[in-house]
Amino acid sequence: MNAFIHHFVFEFRAGIRNKQLLLMNYLFPLGFYLMMGFIMAEINPFFLEGMIPAMVVFAILAATLLGIPDPLVNARENGVFRSYKINGIPSISILVIPALTTILHLAIMAVLITVTAPLFFQAPLPVNWLNYVLIFAAMAFACAGLSILIGVVSPSSRMTVLWSQLVFVPSVILGGMMLPYSMLPDAAGKFAQLLPATQAMNAFNGLAMGKVAAFSPWSSVFMLLTSGILAFGLAVYLFSWDSRNTERRGHPSLALLVLLPYIIGIFLLA
Amino acid sequence: MIEVKDFRKTYGNYVAVDGISFDVKQGEIFGLLGPNGAGKTSTLECLEGLRAPNGGLLRVAGLDPASEFRKLRNLIGVQLQSAGLPESITPDEAMKFFCAYHNVAPRFDLLERFGLVEKRNTQFYELSAGQQRRLVLALAVAHNPQVLFLDEPTAGLDVATRVELHGMMRELQGGGTTIILATHDMAEAEQMSDRVAILMQGKIITIDTPMEITATGAGLTKISVRTQASSLSAAGAIFPAVSQRTAKGEYSIYFSSDIGSTLSAIIAYIDAQRDELIDLRVERPSLEDRFLEITNAGVAQ
Numbered sequence: 001m002n003a004f005i006h007h008f009v010f011e012f013r014a015g016i017r018n019k020q021l022l023l024m025n026y027l028f029p030l031g032f033y034l035m036m037g038f039i040m041a042e043i044n045p046f047f048l049e050g051m052i053p054a055m056v057v058f059a060i061l062a063a064t065l066l067g068i069p070d071p072l073v074n075a076r077e078n079g080v081f082r083s084y085k086i087n088g089i090p091s092i093s094i095l096v097i098p099a100l101t102t103i104l105h106l107a108i109m110a111v112l113i114t115v116t117a118p119l120f121f122q123a124p125l126p127v128n129w130l131n132y133v134l135i136f137a138a139m140a141f142a143c144a145g146l147s148i149l150i151g152v153v154s155p156s157s158r159m160t161v162l163w164s165q166l167v168f169v170p171s172v173i174l175g176g177m178m179l180p181y182s183m184l185p186d187a188a189g190k191f192a193q194l195l196p197a198t199q200a201m202n203a204f205n206g207l208a209m210g211k212v213a214a215f216s217p218w219s220s221v222f223m224l225l226t227s228g229i230l231a232f233g234l235a236v237y238l239f240s241w242d243s244r245n246t247e248r249r250g251h252p253s254l255a256l257l258v259l260l261p262y263i264i265g266i267f268l269l270a
Numbered sequence: 271m272i273e274v275k276d277f278r279k280t281y282g283n284y285v286a287v288d289g290i291s292f293d294v295k296q297g298e299i300f301g302l303l304g305p306n307g308a309g310k311t312s313t314l315e316c317l318e319g320l321r322a323p324n325g326g327l328l329r330v331a332g333l334d335p336a337s338e339f340r341k342l343r344n345l346i347g348v349q350l351q352s353a354g355l356p357e358s359i360t361p362d363e364a365m366k367f368f369c370a371y372h373n374v375a376p377r378f379d380l381l382e383r384f385g386l387v388e389k390r391n392t393q394f395y396e397l398s399a400g401q402q403r404r405l406v407l408a409l410a411v412a413h414n415p416q417v418l419f420l421d422e423p424t425a426g427l428d429v430a431t432r433v434e435l436h437g438m439m440r441e442l443q444g445g446g447t448t449i450i451l452a453t454h455d456m457a458e459a460e461q462m463s464d465r466v467a468i469l470m471q472g473k474i475i476t477i478d479t480p481m482e483i484t485a486t487g488a489g490l491t492k493i494s495v496r497t498q499a500s501s502l503s504a505a506g507a508i509f510p511a512v513s514q515r516t517a518k519g520e521y522s523i524y525f526s527s528d529i530g531s532t533l534s535a536i537i538a539y540i541d542a543q544r545d546e547l548i549d550l551r552v553e554r555p556s557l558e559d560r561f562l563e564i565t566n567a568g569v570a571q
Binding site for chain 1: 355368371
């Protein structure tokens, strides 16, 4: 327990001390939030109705997809994991603790957005706070798991950026933050359902913001949770201590199994 | 303390280590030398439990590194060639963090001993190369390991820091710690190691004390002699086992293949000439000379 606490405290501090992590955890989401608040609200007044969940989802995407995988890959490349192994630090701690500390940073960021958005931009608050917190936790858990998995299977920093952007960019465009899901063409809508952001926005709309969900919101929460569990499980299974060590327990393409809950969801909710 | 028998490590078809055997006694500093690709790192990594061997027997402190790694990790300390610490960790945090995983109280006294107290809250990437090495070494010994693995511990360090680290290694040895030292620095290996093994293409070419290894080479010993009346240079005397003679300032210099007979003859000659010996210097071939001789012979074969 003592070891876990020291590890957690270090990782949490690193999330502020490390300039790249500070940018992804706080500065980038905060800047985007302010920009959207001042510009988007003028262009599209309906944006304000979903501003709080949209900006919280954006913050989650930035902190997890852009913040978690690269430090993991760098640590593996620089022999940090080898050093951890020799000193008895378990792989589960290496994978879970950065995810937990990022979720804690995200909770701080979510509070900041939720408190200031009504004051600065007259954005409506959630109507069901319990569901709001539950969906935030499910989305943060799913994205943290996915990001950890990307960090585990990426062979290099370059590939990490590619994989992360492959999820991040469509999530921002199609995930329901900028445009409502109902406005998407059918094919784009189906593709969007593969993204955690779409599921989170659907759940926020139906369960926390008092709006109408495009499809079953509880199914969205369930998909987020199951994909999060699957992602962490796959990350632990595919984890490698050393980039030079070619002995892996499974092929990295197994990571695609993380999409299974969303794919099943598309067929069940069709 | 360490037992290696017929150890073999392969990567696909590539044989990195080909059936080597050696043992290391408690409190010994054992040097592992060899050119790049000789198999040093593979040997170290298997002894440290980072990789599994493909054959043979490995025992460190009586334990099998592959199957008993959980027990072994508290008995060994490792300084990896790469830094092996997160960039943003401070010495203070690293000490708390690593000691907690070894289930021992943080050894802040080591930060003081290793000259890191003033840098205890500085992030790892902001430390100098010497400070980083000292921190990694402090962490490696914080749980009082029985065996310490050092991979290129002084690479890239200035002279003062090297001397300091060598002093620390001697202190640890004095406390009974067994040290495995993998290095490319022949002077370091010669100075620090009780015994060295020279590896090449996955095999041990020679294993002995640095003195014995240098003594068995074909290298010539350099003898420089200066006398009051310079009788040696005047006479141009010929001595047994001397294959080359030269002079530099007031010194007569001889290259001998048999130091005993040459020295005896030189001293007898000076006595006979009623001259007086002022200075006598004997320079044996270094471990580096012998290493090059051995590895060049290996390449030629």
